[in-house]
Amino acid sequence: MRQSQLFTKVSRELPKDETSYNAQILIRAGFVDKLAAGIYTYLPFGLKVLNKISNIIREEMEAIGGQEILMPGLTPKENWETTGRWEKFDALFRLKGGDEREYALGATHEEVVTPLAQKHTFSYKELPFAVYQIQTKFRNELRAKAGLIRGREFLMKDLYSFHADEEDLNRYYKIAQKAYFRVFERVGLLDRTYLTFASGGAFSRYSHEFQTVTEAGEDTIYICDDCQLAVNAEIIDEQPNCPNCEKKELREAGAVEVGNIFKLRSRFSEAFDFYYTNEAGERKIVEMGCYGMGPSRLLGTVVEVHHDDRGIIWPEAVAPFKIHLLSLAARPDDRVSEAANKLYVELVNSQVEVLYDDRNGLSAGEKFAAADLIGCPIRLVVSEKTLAQKKVEIKKRNSAKVEFVDLDRVVRVLGNQATR
Numbered sequence: 001m002r003q004s005q006l007f008t009k010v011s012r013e014l015p016k017d018e019t020s021y022n023a024q025i026l027i028r029a030g031f032v033d034k035l036a037a038g039i040y041t042y043l044p045f046g047l048k049v050l051n052k053i054s055n056i057i058r059e060e061m062e063a064i065g066g067q068e069i070l071m072p073g074l075t076p077k078e079n080w081e082t083t084g085r086w087e088k089f090d091a092l093f094r095l096k097g098g099d100e101r102e103y104a105l106g107a108t109h110e111e112v113v114t115p116l117a118q119k120h121t122f123s124y125k126e127l128p129f130a131v132y133q134i135q136t137k138f139r140n141e142l143r144a145k146a147g148l149i150r151g152r153e154f155l156m157k158d159l160y161s162f163h164a165d166e167e168d169l170n171r172y173y174k175i176a177q178k179a180y181f182r183v184f185e186r187v188g189l190l191d192r193t194y195l196t197f198a199s200g201g202a203f204s205r206y207s208h209e210f211q212t213v214t215e216a217g218e219d220t221i222y223i224c225d226d227c228q229l230a231v232n233a234e235i236i237d238e239q240p241n242c243p244n245c246e247k248k249e250l251r252e253a254g255a256v257e258v259g260n261i262f263k264l265r266s267r268f269s270e271a272f273d274f275y276y277t278n279e280a281g282e283r284k285i286v287e288m289g290c291y292g293m294g295p296s297r298l299l300g301t302v303v304e305v306h307h308d309d310r311g312i313i314w315p316e317a318v319a320p321f322k323i324h325l326l327s328l329a330a331r332p333d334d335r336v337s338e339a340a341n342k343l344y345v346e347l348v349n350s351q352v353e354v355l356y357d358d359r360n361g362l363s364a365g366e367k368f369a370a371a372d373l374i375g376c377p378i379r380l381v382v383s384e385k386t387l388a389q390k391k392v393e394i395k396k397r398n399s400a401k402v403e404f405v406d407l408d409r410v411v412r413v414l415g416n417q418a419t420r
């Protein structure tokens, strides 16, 4: 992508009411635009990152047997009345249609997925199975001050699993936990993300959250460093020691909830009268689990964790581009410009993801500052100085070390690095 043709600009003025670091830096660097509190547009860079995160999640959900579907965002009131949540769900956006019927904008989808699964499940032979979607969700939050971490509209992956009995639900629940940690590893959050015990619902003692330690966190957790587990502050009175090793000295930390998983058991299957016939011909209730993870919240959390005072430092797997190529040409027709153009075309032809700063009339300092702000993993510079030696300057965003590589070798070197 040529930066000269990009319709968005870096270093614009910030909205005055934006207080969260992740939204401030993502707005300045041109990843998102704020429409209203908790409501953001994803611009070209931001959408690239969001899609990469979504695809990582998608791959890990497919790997545990999840079948992707897309449910509607607009959901009829009757379904929410069936489960008793039309009144009880505080953050539900409720609205009236032209047909005088009432609807909710989907905040979660048990009310849709349970009757859907019911249409296709008759006997034990159909169980177990799991479906998921990656979809825009709406929550009527009273306050939305955490940038992408708590939006009124946000992208969510929600997976639902259906089982013949509790034992099978427990088996799958453990498999899903492992899949979640694979996602956190791939997006660069594993070393500070903890499986966290939180309050359960009517049917189970605990639910589990995945909490990433960062100063931006809205939650407080208590970590057992021996077990790499944590307890959410909301249950610390009932669970004052490590649920695994009983250790009493737990470390307090601020954290962002980047995922949560629940054993719903029969909470929703009972509401919808969702039964199946077992091998003995008996009528049995279907057991359910649900597993949530927000790509947009993950994006905000990655930024909170991976930055310095100059800007974002994207982990390679979710970076908008692997390479940021900077031309320090004095004129659009000089030999520096010509060499940088040629290198850009070669990189594109080699399937390397590259952002090319081909803008005219900016100083080297301005281009370096923009590159640091945007945060691509590798910066390449072509200038009079590097051309005099037939070389290109290479610097990684997370290191101060500057290296020089021969101009005719650079595509081969970066092709290897980019696929590593």
Ligand SMILES: [Zn+2]
Residues within 6 Å of the ligand: 224, 225, 226, 227, 228, 229, 242, 243, 244, 245, 246, 247
């Ligand atoms: Zn422990």
